[in-house]
Amino acid sequence: MGQFDKDKQAIVKCARWLSERGYFGCVRGSGGNISVKLNTQNMMAITPSRRPYQQMSMDDVCVVDDNLKSIEGHLTPSIEATLHLSVYRNRPDVNAVIHTHPVFASILSIINKPIPALFDEITFEIGSAVEMIPYALSGSAELAQNVISKLGNDCYCYLLQNHGALSIGKDLDQALKNAELMEKVAQIYYYALTTGRKITTLPNGAIDQIYQMSES
Numbered sequence: 001m002g003q004f005d006k007d008k009q010a011i012v013k014c015a016r017w018l019s020e021r022g023y024f025g026c027v028r029g030s031g032g033n034i035s036v037k038l039n040t041q042n043m044m045a046i047t048p049s050r051r052p053y054q055q056m057s058m059d060d061v062c063v064v065d066d067n068l069k070s071i072e073g074h075l076t077p078s079i080e081a082t083l084h085l086s087v088y089r090n091r092p093d094v095n096a097v098i099h100t101h102p103v104f105a106s107i108l109s110i111i112n113k114p115i116p117a118l119f120d121e122i123t124f125e126i127g128s129a130v131e132m133i134p135y136a137l138s139g140s141a142e143l144a145q146n147v148i149s150k151l152g153n154d155c156y157c158y159l160l161q162n163h164g165a166l167s168i169g170k171d172l173d174q175a176l177k178n179a180e181l182m183e184k185v186a187q188i189y190y191y192a193l194t195t196g197r198k199i200t201t202l203p204n205g206a207i208d209q210i211y212q213m214s215e216s
């Protein structure tokens with residue numbers, strides 16, 4: 001067994017779970033991408049470009065160093081590899097990154113609606129807001145820069161304008177849970193907006209208390 005096989009297997013399992021539930025937009029497609037920071041020598045394992053998730057095997061997952069030099073793998077790493085590296089460089093607390101195209105986060109991304117703190121249970125996990133990262137072309141250095149500009153809020157979920165969703169975590173399980181929580185709250189927020197009624201958000205005092213609880 002190779003030294004990165006466990007991480008590669010975890011990525012394929014996570015990708016299938018998300019794909020089967022429509023998180024990548026099209027079950028037969030290859031949109032979105034997943035990576036895990038590897039403990040050794042600043043490397044990451046990341047899904048390859050243009051490989052449908054239903055056909056993806058552990059050997060298709062790429063391992064690259066922090067200059068995107070290939071260490072293992074026979075396919076080209078995801079077009080968003082620079083974005084993933086940018087997250088690891090700027091958020092030392094993060095060891096996994098998941099980028100998806102789910103329906104409700106995508107709706108909010110085209111009507112420019114960041115998600116405020118709405119439920120204490122979700123704020124406890126993903127932070128006080130899901131901010132909107134300004135649009136730039138997929139795979140561009142500008143998009144990676146735009147992501148970096150928002151990471152300082154120490155939250156774990158972001159919307160990518162006219163594109164989709166980005167969730168991060170201390171490990172892959174947490175990033176996956178955050179991806180699910182973000183889509184859940186995006187769905188609720190979207191339906192609430194369609195009622196035209198006033199939407200109440202969590203009071204600032206509650207958010208402070210939640211942060212204190214999550215740090216203890």
Ligand SMILES: [Zn+2]
Pocket residue numbers: 031032099100101138163164
């Ligand atoms: Zn994308």
